[in-house]
Amino acid sequence: MQLSLLRPLTERPGPWASVYADTSHDTEYAAKQLTLTARAAAARLAELGADDATCGAVEKALAVERTGEPATEAGRALFAADGEVVLDTPLPGPPAAPSVSWGPVARMTPLIEAVGDDPVCLLVSVDKTGADFELHSGRGSDDAGQVTGVEWAIHRAGRIDWSERHFQFKAEETWEHNAREIADKAREVFEKSGAAALLLVGDPRERRSVHEKLPERMRAMTYESTHGRRGPGTDGVVLERDIAQVQAVQELEHVAEVTGRFRARAEPAGGEQPYAAEGVPSLVEAAREHRIDTLLVSHGPDTARQVWVGPDPDQLAVRSSELHYLGEAHPAAVRADDALVRSAVANGADAVVVREPENAPAGGLGAILRWTGSERR
Template identity: 65%
Template sequence: MRLSLLKPVIDRPGPWASVYASVPHSSEDAAKQQELTASATTAQLFALGADEATCGAVHEALLTRREGDTGAHTGRVLFAAHGAIVLDTPLPGPPATPFAAWGPVPRVTPLLAAIGDDPVCLVVRLDRTGADFALLGERGTQEAGQVKGAEWPLHRTSSGDPSERHFQAKVENTWEQNAGEIADAVRAAFERSGAEAVVLIGEARDRHLVHDKLPEPLRALTYESTHGGRAPGAESALVDRDIAQVRAVQEREHVVQVTDRFRTGAGPGNKSAPHAAAGIPALVEAAREHRIDTLLVSPHGADIARQVWVGADADQLAVRGTELAYLGEEHPAVARADDALVRSAAATGADIVVVRDPERAPSGGLGALLRGTVETQSE
């Protein structure tokens, strides 16, 4: 999961107002419902101890429609601190349970659960003359360049004349050459962008030619859509569906890989030098030492809502409040374990994976793959 979205709230001290709202826009009484939501939310925040300036900022934001919001209902998440809205981002749909919270760290875990792994996909719209690249991921769709091949000769004739057959061979060579250049550009764009999958869109023969010329490792991550094309107006809902399916497959496979590694690393045979950690005390220690490589979070589990103690800095967290005095925090506060660990992991560049399948989730709902073993850390 790419966590650049969380950077504004990770790098800034609280306390934080966290708001998950379902805001109607298309109904006749949308404005009235917005006003009721804004008033109820800010009243709840004020009752929880939020300052007046932050409550006012939240109220004003909830009365304002976000640019680009569409649909009968729009899910929306706001994080505010010290009288300012720090992050205002849409959800894929209405939140499962709208709520407002006030605390020392932002309630980011429900946001991560809603957006999922969100793998970045390189979309390639191609024909025999070249291709246009786009990246689809956490920031929507972004143009990612293009490649142009030879434009002549590209069209075969139906004549059986020997000279025409020679011309047709040239056409075939042009197709092959252009496909090779497109494949090279796809490889370069894939490596440059950090994408996790490729979707080829275009005519069947054009797709197959490019697919066959990709390097083997990349070929295994490349899918073909049988809908749409490169020409303007060729897009369709079926193309969007194909891309969504590819991204869903990548997310599932990533979760399987991570949870398999966690199970192996947390096994009985690795107690002397664990590659994984589970349980609040072990996870808190690993977070303080910046040893979490990947944090696993399940929306369900006994540990996610357990209380830990936190300070102003992301690596100031402890099982007991007295421990934070040794970390330089004079005024420790209580926070949920999942949000405190997410804040700490994100601040140190760790990956975070949401595990929705209870059969694959760590016991208690929280776990971590570690950057180094105990033996490595002690050397």
């Protein structure tokens, strides 16, 4: 997922309330069930030592039915501190393990695991007069603009004489002009949004023409669908399925690329230091030095291993005594995965969830590094 969305959770000290709630209530008593869920979460936070203001903020936010969310929303993740809900985001399904926690670091790892890579897909709906652009992700869809092309001589003539052949040529020239404009706009939106894939739907001739005019590097990430069209009356459910399939393919390819790089860098030739790290001590050292480029998270014993932290994301250590040298007199014990995710978010690193055990790093945590320790020294 885009870790930049989690940056607010690293920019203020804790303690943090982290709540993963099942909100998949679709009965006539849904509102009452939601209220009970909210009260239970607030009561649990109070038991864990959270202040009244934060407990109240979580209960109030969780009890409100969110309008405008996808009908498939079945869970929510909330993070609050100092009486304020800092992040409240829908989950793609009920949380694997509903939980309420209170601690010095926000419990972000389950959110990353639930959302996954969450690649953004740019949907381009075309016809001969222009195109509409939408960005689709796990958080829903956003309008990304449109292109209104030239409308002169759009319809091709049926009879074949000199004047009508000339008219036909002008019509095709108009279509080509519009396709170039659509391709240029698609490239602009694709690059600005950080999208991972592009899906073309609509008029078959125009979408093929647009596809051909995209930059070569984009064509490798571009798909076409026979479902959907520009304007009202699109095949909504089927088109959403096609978008989900494109996103799933992109996620699998991205994870495979990352794990491939991780394995290659973890096995250097000639005795050189690796550009990858496994094991909590090595990962903590790399995180402190801002050397983590991509954090790999999976299931394993290292994820729940205890490390020590201070309020600053750079204050993390395997032993509490080490934090005294980093300026923290009162270190707190937290899970290794949450401490490393916090560091990754704060320092602009990426994070990838590896679900296949055979591709996962030993212990469940690993990282591709920006450089080796010896290079920095």
